[in-house]
Amino acid sequence: MSELLTILVDADACPVKEEIYKVAFRHSVRVIVVANSYLRTPDHPLIERITVEPGPDVADDRIASLADAASIVVTADILLADRCIKAGASVLAPNGRPFTPDSIGGAIALRAVMSDLRAGGDILGGPAPFVRADRSRFLSALDETLVRLKRIQ
Secondary structure (H helix, E strand, O other), X not given: OOOOOEEEEEOOOOXXXXXXXXXXXXXXXXXXXXXXXXXXXXXXXXXXXXXXXXXXXXXXXXXXXXXXXXXXEEOOOHHHHHHHHHOXXXXXXXXXXXXXXXXXXXXHXXXXXXXXXXXXXXXXXXXXXXOHHHHHHHHHHXXXXXHHHHHHO
């Protein structure tokens, strides 16, 4: 692997953007922030902002097209995570949970079951609230993933 390490951020609802920037600066890693609307990003040579046209899956399509073995993708979107894993990328949820080739099938199945239950009128709670422990777990997971990828470069 000789490509430049890159963190790709599914940014519209990402609660850990500031943490990503801090870790990226410390490791001198490029960050590409992809969103459907303008988002403020630090004015820094390692940060690139891509604003895509509004529409379903437009940001996901751009992220998936950029993902490769030198990428860490940060997303809570399970279907995007699957596409990026298939492209060879490492994928982390904002709570620090890694999506892997071994875990993604179960996550997709659970997503489908929950969607069917909601479509059938069952009232289900949403995801657990994002808490400080999630932020801490994410920082640790991102750092560990960067160190691992740097080692194999």
